[in-house]
Amino acid sequence: MSVLPNAVKTSEGVSVNGFLLSPVVEQCSGCDRVRQFEEQEFCSSYPNPGGKWAGGQCNFATHIKNQSAAAVKVNPLKASKRAAKGR
């Protein structure tokens, strides 16, 4: 796993470019954006991974992309109606 670039340890926690970071959450496990720093894991894209998952699935997660894309695209009923109408 890659190391988190520009990370520094401050008295308030781990910080990158002035932003305090929270460690990744359980759902992030397997995502390519997870980075390691000081025995903890952080997201290279979001300072607060827990917040990304609070409203549902993280839209930047690399490990579940295919599932979410499939869930959004495939609605067989609508697809067959559209096909029947010829558009």
Ligand code: SF4
């Ligand atoms: S991109 Fe999303 S799933 Fe991946 S590590 Fe960051 S917050 Fe977690």
